[in-house]
Amino acid sequence: MITGHWCHYVSFKSPVLIFTLVLISTASFLLYITEALPDPAVLWGDSQPSSTVGGSDCIKPSQLNTEPHGMHWLQNLSSGIPTELRGQTYIAMSLCCSREAQQETQKEFKGRKESHDHRYKRYDIASVLSGLLWQLQANVSIAVVLAYVGSSKESQTTLNQTKEMFQEALAGQGGGVRIWEYDVSWASNPSAACVRAGQMGRMYLHESGLLQDNDIAITSDADTFPVRASALLPFLHETNPNGEYYRIFMKDFEGDVRRKYSISLILTGQSIGDWRNSLSITGLPRLHDAIQLSIDGLSLHSPWDIDQTILTRALMNSELCKFPDAYDMWGKGKELEIVTQNSTTASIDRDIFTCMKGKIGVEYQCLNQFNPRKGCLYAHFLPDATPQSFIGVYNQIAAATLAGKSYKSAEQAVGKYI
Numbered sequence: 407m408i409t410g411h412w413c414h415y416v417s418f419k420s421p422v423l424i425f426t427l428v429l430i431s432t433a434s435f436l437l438y439i440t441e442a443l444p445d446p447a448v449l450w451g452d453s454q455p456s457s458t459v460g461g462s463d464c465i466k467p468s469q470l471n472t473e474p475h476g477m478h479w480l481q482n483l484s485s486g487i488p489t490e491l492r493g494q495t496y497i498a499m500s501l502c503c504s505r506e507a508q509q510e511t512q513k514e515f516k517g518r519k520e521s522h523d524h525r526y527k528r529y530d531i532a533s534v535l536s537g538l539l540w541q542l543q544a545n546v547s548i549a550v551v552l553a554y555v556g557s558s559k560e561s562q563t564t565l566n567q568t569k570e571m572f573q574e575a576l577a578g579q580g581g582g583v584r585i586w587e588y589d590v591s592w593a594s595n596p597s598a599a600c601v602r603a604g605q606m607g608r609m610y611l612h613e614s615g616l617l618q619d620n621d622i623a624i625t626s627d628a629d630t631f632p633v634r635a636s637a638l639l640p641f642l643h644e645t646n647p648n649g650e651y652y653r654i655f656m657k658d659f660e661g662d663v664r665r666k667y668s669i670s671l672i673l674t675g676q677s678i679g680d681w682r683n684s685l686s687i688t689g690l691p692r693l694h695d696a697i698q699l700s701i702d703g704l705s706l707h708s709p710w711d712i713d714q715t716i717l718t719r720a721l722m723n724s725e726l727c728k729f730p731d732a733y734d735m736w737g738k739g740k741e742l743e744i745v746t747q748n749s750t751t752a753s754i755d756r757d758i759f760t761c762m763k764g765k766i767g768v769e770y771q772c773l774n775q776f777n778p779r780k781g782c783l784y785a786h787f788l789p790d791a792t793p794q795s796f797i798g799v800y801n802q803i804a805a806a807t808l809a810g811k812s813y814k815s816a817e818q819a820v821g822k823y824i
Contacts, residue, residue, distance in 0.1 A: 499551070500604050633807060
């Protein structure tokens, strides 16, 4: 059963898709004649459900076969991205298209305010307005994963409405929008799987077939509204000492590591090839695997932050960034069978070419509001935020930052869906 598929406007007769399928067939033939090559499911991010999580399929970056993609720099742990080879930049978001699933699983988020609050947060409204601000301020593209329960009429209706909202509001703006619809009907607990896909799908766009290996995906929360996108995305224009673009960007690396937190999924960026490689090395090459792991591990680990645990372990395993020896995230997630490489992380001398470590901490956040006097770089919202809160903050940010530009008001973009 295929768990994810392209939107209707992506042609299955695409030359890129046909070429990719030919390459997959070639890889399969090579596997027949030699045992030296890794599992093609690891290489290609196959979206078929898998019964295994972690284990012996894991491979080192130097073993990854990047020849079919033409991205030789992916094999070099000391290399940035050559400036002429970097592709398009996407802000990556994901959400669960089901009111029922969100309300059913809220009780599992122990220790958080929303565990006792059964109001439905309109992430669909927030994500569309967030996408508009990113496009208008930074001229980037938007890639969104819409998880849904195919066996639920309510979820199907919500999916169609959310997709329509994105296409109407963002089409023709900036770099446009790419949508990956991901069906979680295969899961034993589809409601939980939908919510997990809403958390983790943004890390797995390499499975969608919509983006190229040299494209950049920068993850963001659906309710993160940029105020100064250029300051939030130094990754887009700054280069390493060799004049190449960095492979990885983390918004608040120093703060997260100092507090021994997991790395935040708000504004962590990598090339699509590096997203694929780091998650494959960690034993979770497919979104299906990550969802299944999170559902199986609920009794052992807080379900809310498992997405960031997976992210952090993947970044450490990729060996592109140097983490301090005292950082104890290696131990976190061990009980969930998240694979740890035996080798050490990157050397400090090498990661200056590959890893950009940001210093954008929570002091640059406006919570539930836009306060121009505070100097915040982005707005974020509490779980009880309403669509009216999103609309008000969006309109304030747009008025303050888009003077002289033509843009849609929040009411024009999403008003009819509230």
